Amino acid sequence: MPKLKRSLGLFEATTYGVGIILGAGIYALIGKAAGAAGNVVWMAFGLAAVIAALTGLSYAELSSAFPKEAAEYVYAKKAFKSNKLAFLLGWLIIFTGCVAIATVSLGFAGYFSALFGVPIIPAAAALILILSFLNFLGIKQSSNVNIVFTAIELLGLLIIIFLGLSFFGSVNYFEAPAGFNGIFAAAILIFFAYLGFEDIVNVSEETKKPTKTIPKALLLSVVITSIIYILVSISAVSILPWQTLGESSAPLADVAGAALPGSGFLLSVIALFATANTVLILLIVESRMMWGMACDCSLPKILSKVHLKRKTPYIAIFVAMGLALAFTALADISIVAKITDVGAFIIFFSVNMSLIWLRLKKPRFKAPFRVPINIKNFPVLAGLGAVFCAFMLFQFELELILIVIAVLISGLITYKFINRGRQI
Numbered sequence: 001m002p003k004l005k006r007s008l009g010l011f012e013a014t015t016y017g018v019g020i021i022l023g024a025g026i027y028a029l030i031g032k033a034a035g036a037a038g039n040v041v042w043m044a045f046g047l048a049a050v051i052a053a054l055t056g057l058s059y060a061e062l063s064s065a066f067p068k069e070a071a072e073y074v075y076a077k078k079a080f081k082s083n084k085l086a087f088l089l090g091w092l093i094i095f096t097g098c099v100a101i102a103t104v105s106l107g108f109a110g111y112f113s114a115l116f117g118v119p120i121i122p123a124a125a126a127l128i129l130i131l132s133f134l135n136f137l138g139i140k141q142s143s144n145v146n147i148v149f150t151a152i153e154l155l156g157l158l159i160i161i162f163l164g165l166s167f168f169g170s171v172n173y174f175e176a177p178a179g180f181n182g183i184f185a186a187a188i189l190i191f192f193a194y195l196g197f198e199d200i201v202n203v204s205e206e207t208k209k210p211t212k213t214i215p216k217a218l219l220l221s222v223v224i225t226s227i228i229y230i231l232v233s234i235s236a237v238s239i240l241p242w243q244t245l246g247e248s249s250a251p252l253a254d255v256a257g258a259a260l261p262g263s264g265f266l267l268s269v270i271a272l273f274a275t276a277n278t279v280l281i282l283l284i285v286e287s288r289m290m291w292g293m294a295c296d297c298s299l300p301k302i303l304s305k306v307h308l309k310r311k312t313p314y315i316a317i318f319v320a321m322g323l324a325l326a327f328t329a330l331a332d333i334s335i336v337a338k339i340t341d342v343g344a345f346i347i348f349f350s351v352n353m354s355l356i357w358l359r360l361k362k363p364r365f366k367a368p369f370r371v372p373i374n375i376k377n378f379p380v381l382a383g384l385g386a387v388f389c390a391f392m393l394f395q396f397e398l399e400l401i402l403i404v405i406a407v408l409i410s411g412l413i414t415y416k417f418i419n420r421g422r423q424i
Contacts (some may be wrong), residue, residue, distance in 0.1 A: 005311040008142040008207040010217055017200045017221025019150035019280040024159065025193025026229060027252055030236060035246020037186035039175040042233040044186035049226035051187075051392065052194040053383030055348040056222045057371045058151055058355045059103060060215035061379075063201040065367035067210035071201035072347055073293055079354035080327070081360075083298065084415055089350055090293045091411030092404070095268050096343035097286040098320065099130065100195075101279055102327030103337070111250070111268050124328050132279045132321035134288060137204045149277035154269035160252055164235020164261035171238055189396050192337035193229065195344055196278075197221050199285040199350075215369040224347050264352050283320055290316035298418070313371035335400075342396055342404045345389045352386035355379055413421045 008016070026162030034041045061072070068074045072093060077086035102124070109123035134142055136318045176182055200218050204210040236245060236252070239259045248254045250268060291313035294303035307314040358365045359377045395403070 005139060006206055006208050008143060008203060008213075009145045010213050012143045012147070013200055013203065013207055013213055013217035014220045014224075015147050016281060017197050017217055018154070018224055019146045019277050019363065020196030020199055020223040020285075021194055021221060022150065022228065022274065025190065025195070025278075025337070026157065026406050027153075027274050029190050029250040030233060030279065031169045031245045031251030031254075033186040033190045034233070034237060034242040034251070037172050037182045038177045038185060039237045040169050040362055041237060042173065042230050043176075043394055044183045044190060045193075045226070047183065047187040048194050049222065049229070050192065051348075051385070051388045052197055053219075053222050053226070054388060055352055056197050058197065058352045058379070058382045059198050059201055059386055060218050060369050061367045061371045062351065062355055062358075063214045063218065064211045064369040065365070067201075067204035067207075067214060068292060071204065071292075072198075072351055073289070073296070073298070075354040076350055079329065079357040083146055084348075084412075085379045087298050088408055088411045089292070089347055090289060090298065092343050092407060092412065093347060094286060094320075094323075095288055095407045095411075096340045097282055097289070098323040099327050100192075100337075100340050101286065101320075102329075103340075104275050104278045104282070104326060105324070108272060108279065110274065110279065114250075115265075115268060115272075115385050121328060125325055127276060127279060128283070128321055128324050128328075129201065131276065131283055134280065134287040135317050135353045136307070136310060136314055137310055138312055139203065139284070142280060142317075146277060146280060149273045149280070152270055152278060153274035154228070156252070156267055157228055157272075159263070159267070160235050160255055161206050161228075161231045163256060163263075164231075164238045167235070167238035167259065169238075170268055172242075173234065173237070175242075176245075182341050184395055185362060188341060189337060191341050191344070191392070194222075194225070195340065196281065198348070201283065203284070203288065211368045240285050267362070269317075283324070286320040286324075287289055287313055287316040289317060298415075300418075306335050335412045338396060338400050342393065342400050343407070346404065347394050349386050349389040349393075352382045352389065355382045356386065402418060 034046055037044045062075045066074050066078060073086045076089050095230035105124040105127050108127055109120040112118055112123045113120050193246060197218055201214055204214055207213050236255050241253050245251050253264040253267040256267040289323055290303045293299040294301055303316045305315045359379055363377060371379045
């Protein structure tokens with residue numbers, strides 16, 4: 001079977017992580033987060049960063065031991081020896097990823113429509129089609145576009161930070177109208193803005209020296225984006241009142257316009273690149289998850305096909321494209337962000353538990369990268385990551401939990417069907 005091409009170094013892999021983390025979440029959700037937390041929204045970003053970092057360390061160790069595509073699926077299978085559990089995790093990742101692609105595409109289309117008057121649904125569909133074709137062309141081509149787009153969206157955030165310098169100290173940064181409840185509510189929402197650090201592991205088989213490169217890229221991505229997010233949130237509430245931010249549909253564009261009249265248009269254009277970049281990387285990750293599961297015979301074998309010339313999983317790419325197009329009927333980014341977060345916390349809980357289980361049940365388990373702070377063979381930080389993820393799940397509305405449960409039930413039915421088909 002043809003293999004994927006190893007083209008990514010540490011810079012490209014880190015840029016992938018930074019690019020997807022700095023994408024649609026910060027541009028679209030910082031307003032709603034400020035509305036929930038008040039001026040202390042920076043603390044919510046910090047809390048989300050801690051949770052991401054704890055789980056990121058577990059990903060780093062596991063990815064250095066098992067540098068494979070469909071990473072979370074592989075970790076669960078290696079740890080718990082359960083094809084069913086591994087399949088359900090992969091199924092949940094595919095579902096939440098495709099919903100996120102559709103939602104971010106609609107966010108792009110909203111900006112695009114406001115600027116150029118193009119209908120939203122066709123603009124979202126066109127973006128998915130164009131970026132799927134780029135995904136098909138090759139990982140190197142996608143990586144080059146990602147680097148350019150990441151530089152542009154980073155520029156937008158640096159502009160916000162720069163504009164906020166002259167406003168620094170203008171408000172009380174510890175004003176929390178809803179107390180800790182507001183901070184937790186904001187952290188739940190904006191955790192969506194951190195999603196992406198874990199997706200670096202799903203390009204392991206297209207990365208040079210993945211056992212060393214992937215853990216470094218993962219940790220660098222979380223650190224870099226955390227610093228930027230906190231600075232942006234401080235600048236945002238310094239320039240605009242948190243109440244105004246909470247009601248804005250284009251919060252960073254409004255922040256820029258308030259600080260420097262006329263600059264809101266520039267931030268809207270930059271937001272197009274930010275949302276498009278997120279869609280591109282999510283499309284890559286979704287297709288690699290499908291490809292990895294198909295290679296392991298957990299999804300139809302046809303999804304494991306690799307294009308002989310392009311060295312990309314072209315069937316999986318176009319299936320991911322089709323699913324994302326189907327989900328463009330969903331348009332509320334805050335609701336879908338929360339649905340994605342529920343799935344993410346379940347997945348991250350599983351990743352932390354996979355590391356704990358491997359460490360305790362397989363004392364000889366060794367990885368090139370090892371999570372620091374251990375009590376004998378127990379990874380303390382992975383334990384804290386698991387506890388945080390479980391705690392955060394109890395902060396969501398019941399209906400969102402039920403949606404994810406329904407997705408898992410549909411995955412279980414699909415798993416039974418696939419295995420029955422094999423027996424026949």
